[in-house]
Amino acid sequence: MKVVSSDIVISAVKPEQYPETNLPEFALAGRSNVGKSSFINKMLNRKGLARISSKPGKTQTLNFYLINEILHFVDVPGYGYAKVSKTERAAWGKMIETYFTRREQLRAAVLIVDLRHPPTNDDVMMYDFLKHYEIPCIIIATKADKIPKGKWQKHLKVTRETLELDKNDHLILFSSETGEGKDQAWQILQSYM
Numbered sequence: 001m002k003v004v005s006s007d008i009v010i011s012a013v014k015p016e017q018y019p020e021t022n023l024p025e026f027a028l029a030g031r032s033n034v035g036k037s038s039f040i041n042k043m044l045n046r047k048g049l050a051r052i053s054s055k056p057g058k059t060q061t062l063n064f065y066l067i068n069e070i071l072h073f074v075d076v077p078g079y080g081y082a083k084v085s086k087t088e089r090a091a092w093g094k095m096i097e098t099y100f101t102r103r104e105q106l107r108a109a110v111l112i113v114d115l116r117h118p119p120t121n122d123d124v125m126m127y128d129f130l131k132h133y134e135i136p137c138i139i140i141a142t143k144a145d146k147i148p149k150g151k152w153q154k155h156l157k158v159t160r161e162t163l164e165l166d167k168n169d170h171l172i173l174f175s176s177e178t179g180e181g182k183d184q185a186w187q188i189l190q191s192y193m
């Protein structure tokens with residue numbers, strides 16, 4: 001898809017703040033610092049639209065981005081960041097659960113994992129949570145630029161096996177550095193619109 005416009009609509013923490021539209025929506029999920037915001041920026045050809053940081057925990061709210069006036073991306077705070085209090089973790093859990101279980105416009109979750117390492121226990125839990133609520137998943141294995149091409153297939157296999165992916169779920173190799181996988185990702189997203 002050719003992106004001609006993209007903008008942040010709102011940073012929300014509760015359902016009353018979600019945009020009231022019927023536009024198809026895709027929400028990012030993944031470990032803190034895995035590259036969710038970078039994925040959004042690369043997909044939209046926008047360098048600094050979604051905030052990126054060298055420190056984990058940059059994204060704290062549900063950030064809604066409107067694209068070409070026809071769909072939303074939702075950037076979601078990551079999980080697995082150790083320096084988070086119990087109270088914060090609980091608040092995160094509630095916000096995520098509310099969003100993923102109630103948002104009718106949600107067409108699919110985009111679960112971002114790190115191609116370099118096997119998915120973590122948290123990744124597996126997130127995937128199982130999404131499957132439990134019958135939310136279609138598009139798995140993006142990112143940071144492919146950090147792995148030699150010759151090893152890509154081997155790493156994809158580990159990702160697929162560790163998550164025990166459904167055969168209906170798409171697994172896409174990606175890099176926010178090089179743009180690898182971007183066209184394929186758009187193609188799959190569009191098939192859910």
Ligand SMILES: Nc1nc2c(ncn2[C@@H]2O[C@H](COP(=O)(O)OP(=O)(O)OP(=O)(O)O)[C@@H](O)[C@H]2O)c(=O)[nH]1
Nearest residue numbers: 032033034035036037038053057058059078143176
């Ligand atoms: N080499 C490389 N670095 C990446 C890639 N994607 C993200 N990064 C880097 O990883 C770090 C974290 O990226 P973010 O996009 O902020 O990660 P996030 O998942 O949004 O993090 P939180 O908002 O904390 O949950 C940044 O330093 C990025 O530059 C990639 O494809 N390749």
Ligand SMILES: [Mg+2]
Nearest residue numbers: 036037058059
């Ligand atoms: Mg982020």
